[in-house]
Amino acid sequence: MNALLKRVWIGLAATLVVSLAAVVAPDHVQINDEGRVHLGAPAPTPTPAPSTAAPAPESTSPPLTRDAVDEVIRTAVGAAGIDPAQGSPTVAAGADSKRTGWTAVRENSTAQSETNAICADLERQGWTLNPNPKGDRPDARSYKRGGWYLVVSTRSNSQAPSTAPAPADAQTHLTLTGIQLNLSDIPLPEITVRIG
Template identity: 75%
Template sequence: MNALLKRVWIGLAAALIVSLAAAVMPDRIQVGDDGRIHLGAPAPTPSPSAAVPTPESTSPPLTRDAVDEVIRTAVSAAGLDPAQGRPTGAAGADSNRTGWMAVREKSAAQSDMNAICTDLERQGWTPNPNGDRADASRSYQRGGWYLLVSTRGKTQAPSTASTLTDSQTYLTLTGLRLNLSDIPLPEITVRIG
């Protein structure tokens, strides 16, 4: 009986791990209707009723300096002074991460975020069609980089940040260079159950 119970728990744990992985990397891991898991296999053909995500533009890879300039330009286009905020990554410390943050009044933060997002789209950044909350965060991709524009309050404030009043929030742009296609996954089919 213990062996059977152990196999059930292992199967449940494996199913949970694969489900989470499929949610994080839907283009690399698929779970079929028959319970088969496909790793590294091409994505299944979406149904006609499913929303088709906007493909990333075929822009060349960007450097961190170029992304820093994109952030400064977008912040300036929103009518803000980039020098009034602070960078979230030290120059030269990590070439795969950058960002900018400023304390803003909640009443102005949403319109500032909208103006920044409008300028990012003008600069050729592709919006993420899934998972964004228009009132709190939006994400974009281009040239191997992902930018997250968000407003966040006290509960998610960085530990090194100053204390906010009830009428203030943080306006942040966070840039990360990720290339998930560099992670080699063999094509494997596993059947659970």
């Protein structure tokens, strides 16, 4: 009986790890036809035979520094017609080189158009939309570039950070949250999950 319980707990733990990895970095989780799950950088594709045309290499961005991401945020916020000084950083300068962010209280009537303008500018700056496998929430979009993930979101009073000023009923928090996350540098084991 103990062996059965142990196998059940191991299976649940493996499923939890795979689920969390699929949410954080969906492009680093592969499941093959046999049900084997591989966590980590995508497996290298085999070199095509000389008789076939080689596919164009996917463009990669060099790693970004926190200062560069802070500048990206300021530029995108400015492109939406917002003075970055109207908001405040969510992580103190020099406190953490792998996290950054900016937040401001905005009117509900303009927050969606400002969010769209910020997202359009991020794409202009070379950031790639990182779609959520369950579908993007209408109030949050995720982008990636140079080892960083950047989430643009609007938050109600109940979801706002405790340090942020409380918005009025007709207002919301417009927030950009950046985190440096490079799973390809972390050696992750291959896990087999079999159901049934």
